[in-house]
Amino acid sequence: xxxxxxxxxxxxxxxxxxxxxxxxxTPDLLLLDIAMPKLDGMHAALELRQAGCCTRIIFxxxxxxxxxxxxALETGACGYVxxxxxxxxxxxxxxxxxxxxxxxxxxxxGHII
Numbered sequence: 327x328x329x330x331x332x333x334x335x336x337x338x339x340x341x342x343x344x345x346x347x348x349x350x351x352t353p354d355l356l357l358l359d360i361a362m363p364k365l366d367g368m369h370a371a372l373e374l375r376q377a378g379c380c381t382r383i384i385f386x387x388x389x390x391x392x393x394x395x396x397x398a399l400e401t402g403a404c405g406y407v408x409x410x411x412x413x414x415x416x417x418x419x420x421x422x423x424x425x426x427x428x429x430x431x432x433x434x435x436g437h438i439i
C-alpha cells in the first residue's frame with residue numbers, strides 16, 4: 327500500500343527490532359503498532375525518544391479509546407490511526423505528519439492539529 331508513494335527502508339516484526347532499525351537507519355517516519363511482540367509500541371517509542379531519536383512516529387491501533395490516543399501522543403508520537411480507518415486515513419496521516427502536523431483518526435475521518 328505504501329511502497330508506490332514512499333521509500334520503505336525496513337519492515338520488522340517486533341518492537342525491539344523497530345527500535346534497533348530506527349536507531350541505525352534514522353528514517354523520516356516510523357509506523358508502530360501498540361501491540362507488538364518483545365516490546366510494545368509505546369515502550370519502543372519511549373526508548374527511541376530517550377535515546378534522542380527525532381523520527382516522527384505514527385501509531386496504528388485497534389484501540390480507539392481516548393486514553394490510548396493520549397498515551398501515544400505523550401510518547402512524542404505525531405499520529406494515531408485506527409486500524410478500522412487504515413485505508414481511509416493512513417496516507418493522509420503520513421503526508422500530514424511529514425509536513426509537521428499531528429494527525430488523529432476519528433470515527434468519521436481524521437483530525438489534523
